[in-house]
Amino acid sequence: MxxxxxxxxxxxxxxxxxxxxxxxxxxxxxxxxxxxxxxxxxxxxxxxxxxxxxxxxxxxxxxxxxxxxxxxxxxxxxxxxxxxxxxxxxxxxxxxxxxxxxxxxxxxxxxxxxxxxxxxxxxxxxxxxxxxxxxxxxxxxxxxxxxxxxxxxxxxxxxxxxxxxxxxxxxxxxxxxxxxxxxxxxxxxxxxxxxxxxxxxxxxRGRMIRVALVGYTNVGKSTLMNLMAKSEVFAENKLFATLDTTVRKVIIENLPFLLSDTVGFIRKLPTDLVESFKSTLDEVREADLLLHVVDISHPGFEEQIEVVNKTLAEIDSAGKPCILIFNKIDAYTYVEKAPDDLTPRTKENLTLEELMKTWMAKMEDNCLFISAIEKINMEELKSVVYEKVKELHVHRFPYNDFLYQTYDDDGEE
The missing domain is CATH 3.40.50.11060 (GTPase HflX, N-terminal domain)
Known part of the structure; x- marks a missing residue:
């Protein structure tokens, strides 16, 4: 057959x-x-x-x-x-x-x-x-x-x-x-x-902290992976460009951790399909920290966030530490309201700055705004991830000197 x-x-x-x-x-x-x-x-x-x-x-x-x-x-x-x-x-x-x-x-x-x-x-x-x-x-x-x-x-x-x-x-x-x-x-x-x-x-893989990129399909996870891991993971402006999970060792300020790029989620994805990709999604299940990447330029990004959160709940990963990363700020557009327009403000007519303030207030500053393709705010992202990974590592291994080992640019001791 x-x-x-x-x-x-x-x-x-x-x-x-x-x-x-x-x-x-x-x-x-x-x-x-x-x-x-x-x-x-x-x-x-x-x-x-x-x-x-x-x-x-x-x-x-x-x-x-x-x-x-x-x-x-x-x-x-x-x-x-x-x-x-x-x-x-x-x-x-x-x-x-x-x-x-x-x-x-x-x-x-x-x-x-x-x-x-x-x-x-x-x-x-x-x-x-x-x-x-x-x-x-x-x-x-x-x-x-x-x-x-x-x-x-x-x-x-x-x-x-x-x-x-x-x-x-x-x-x-x-x-x-x-x-x-x-x-x-x-x-x-x-x-x-x-x-x-x-x-x-x-x-x-040892005792390194595991970080997983998650998000809706085609939000720029693989591009972000390439920047952070200095690797060449396949990235393309098509849905499901990444199907296999890719894991790379990343080092920020001599602190190593594992970063995985996972298959993107999508609306109306049947439960059977999620179950069939159990082994791929195990990288998400076993991650210590999730980087939830969102395409802020997409008009339906809020619903996409809900889809990802629902899928994470289905695979028992909803309660993990998570940083919300709004990508593609370079592509964000809005409809400017006339001065005499008294209709309620919506995300379609909010400036990027107003939208950022709204989400930062909602997430208690636990979110970032970047452009992976234009490399905007990447240093801020690395700094935040470093602090989160360091915190997780110290909490798990409070008495070892693993943090102070020296690594070269390729992640080798």
Missing amino acids: KEFIISEAETETAILVAIITQVQDERKTGEYLEELEFLAETAGAQIVKRFTQRLDVVNSVSYVGKGKLQEIKEYVTEHEVGMVIFDDELSAKQLRNIEGELQVKILDRTSLILDIFAMRAQTANAKTQVELAQYKYMLPRLTRLWTHLERQGGGSGGKGGSVGLRGPGETQLEMDRRIILNRMSLLKAQMADIDRQMATQRRN
């Missing part, structure tokens, strides 16, 4: 579909679609159209209403669109009905993220985690995989292939289910081995 991993993305035209509800207004839906388009472009798709519909609840049969689905179908046919991407995770029933009606490739947000993860996975660890997450997603949707997998492709090269052997009826479905369950058991065993190896690696 071939692995269900797509390692290469071919450029395809696609349209996006989302709904507006009482809990997800038009503005928020627009933000989600912006992010979904960024995801699609990262995967190699070209977005040609967006469709939205206002509904009280999601249509359990076809996600959108019949009329809207017909409108989408007409557009797909007329413009020869090859793919339709939905902003929410679709059930097997919805996928089957939508695919039967539109007769093109159908993806939802989860499957799109999985495709990107598959493209980004470089190490055996990441590839195993991605494959396990894909099978977890695939298992409840087996009844409509015959056409979907044939179009989407399978195998490590991303071309052709499908899960199991082809055949009619329940016998074939049960065979595929058994094959997938067996494969998942094997992957879980491999992940257990990987977890043990990574746990051994963490123990072998």
Whole structure:
């Protein structure tokens, strides 16, 4: 049985579909679609159209209403669109009905993220985690995989292939289910081995304080990692540029500590996906200090902070010491209010200085404002991190002289 991993993305035209509800207004839906388009472009798709519909609840049969689905179908046919991407995770029933009606490739947000993860996975660890997450997603949707997998492709090269052997009826479905369950058991065993190896690696790092960069995807964590660790971690203006955790030894004023760059979080990330990346997120779980990086230039940065905090709570890391680092201050813009405008001030029309004061008051000065790309306020950041790491180290090892060892620029004694 071939692995269900797509390692290469071919450029395809696609349209996006989302709904507006009482809990997800038009503005928020627009933000989600912006992010979904960024995801699609990262995967190699070209977005040609967006469709939205206002509904009280999601249509359990076809996600959108019949009329809207017909409108989408007409557009797909007329413009020869090859793919339709939905902003929410679709059930097997919805996928089957939508695919039967539109007769093109159908993806939802989860499957799109999985495709990107598959493209980004470089190490055996990441590839195993991605494959396990894909099978977890695939298992409840087996009844409509015959056409979907044939179009989407399978195998490590991303071309052709499908899960199991082809055949009619329940016998074939049960065979595929058994094959997938067996494969998942094997992957879980491999992940257990990987977890043990990574746990051994963490123990072998000695008594240094561990610091982890966390944050929403594409906020500049890898760029910040490169500056602080004097390394060359891959950084790119795309979602999930970093998938594997990278750990580097950093030295500030002769004080060494370990700094890890972790996979970015994102809205509507399924619990199964978080669980599949358990070993990657263990770096966060075992960190002594978190550096929560935020893109202050993003209009929805406050919601992104909430998403990260919620994910940290899900992996039992919510109570750790944390410094909030607002990055990309060089890209921050605001709408200046007229002198006679008496409408309430919002973050959209606050100056950077006003926004800084607001957050510093809220966080009791436990936050910083930087630009990693322009290297603004980096010395202040290093100074704050140094004091935090020193405090943690002295608290843990009050009587040893570890702090006073001398290290060269590469972190070697």
